[in-house]
Amino acid sequence: MTSDTGTATARRAPRPRADALRNRERIVTAAREMFVESGSQVPYDEIARRAGVGNATLYRNFPERADLVREVVLSLMARVAELAERAAAEEADTFAALRRFVHGAADERVGALCLMLDGAFDRDHPDLVAERDRLEGVVQGIVDRAQRAGRLRADVGVGDLMLAVSQLTRPLPGTACAAFTPFVHRHLQLFLDGLEAPARSELPGTTATLEALRRDSCPS
Incomplete structure (x- = not known):
């Protein structure tokens, strides 16, 4: 019989990979810089380019502005x-x-x-x-x-x-x-x-x- 602790462990979401965390941090840094420079409506593709990630990575992390x-x-x-x-x-x-x-x-x-x-x-x-x-x-x-x-x-x-x-x-x-x-x-x-x-x-x-x-x- 599976214990409650074992069930909770099995259902726990996996931790993000290190590269995924780095990508998210780069996106936030790039967005902060560009919001100062151009306002919060700067296009997503420009933020992705500044962060060095693809548009899909940006949308996966932040689907809504x-x-x-x-x-x-x-x-x-x-x-x-x-x-x-x-x-x-x-x-x-x-x-x-x-x-x-x-x-x-x-x-x-x-x-x-x-x-x-x-x-x-x-x-x-x-x-x-x-x-x-x-x-x-x-x-x-x-x-x-x-x-x-x-x-x-x-x-x-x-x-x-x-x-x-x-x-x-x-x-x-x-x-x-x-x-x-x-x-x-x-x-x-x-x-x-x-x-x-x-x-x-x-x-x-x-x-x-x-x-x-x-x-x-x-x-x-």
């Missing part, structure tokens, strides 16, 4: 969360951790990609929610530590930080990404200088929250 867009967003959030975790773990100075995270997020083209995505995907997909919570949690930790150490002004929140990073890393209308890129880190540094404590002025309005921003903006 919404599937690919969701995977690109998930990949972006995972990469940004990882760099935030490294910054928090490796930087003894709490504001240095914040600075490293902000410049790292800029290198991932967060604002440019957010601008290009049309939102035609399930933002409440469990994988996206889990990765978003991970990202927001680690960035909240970076902000909290910098404020407790007196290095970050007390009247800003994670929402203010993420919104500013998104805005400052978006190309101006009619400006190519390549022409805009050299100024991103320069302007981010000006922004970061304004975040350091002690504050030189009183901010108007109220602290931005991630919950409020999430209602009207792309995933951060």
Whole structure:
């Protein structure tokens, strides 16, 4: 008689082959780059060509464009969360951790990609929610530590930080990404200088929250 454990093992789906995983990763990387360059409606055959795979391989992995867009967003959030975790773990100075995270997020083209995505995907997909919570949690930790150490002004929140990073890393209308890129880190540094404590002025309005921003903006 076959045990329940044996039956479950027999029915378990086989793990993807290493080459299949590499192909999927190349597709997502190529799509992320091309979405920044040309928007999320870039033809599938161009993405396949950039990734070095056939069209059939691309469609087998992502039969619907919404599937690919969701995977690109998930990949972006995972990469940004990882760099935030490294910054928090490796930087003894709490504001240095914040600075490293902000410049790292800029290198991932967060604002440019957010601008290009049309939102035609399930933002409440469990994988996206889990990765978003991970990202927001680690960035909240970076902000909290910098404020407790007196290095970050007390009247800003994670929402203010993420919104500013998104805005400052978006190309101006009619400006190519390549022409805009050299100024991103320069302007981010000006922004970061304004975040350091002690504050030189009183901010108007109220602290931005991630919950409020999430209602009207792309995933951060």
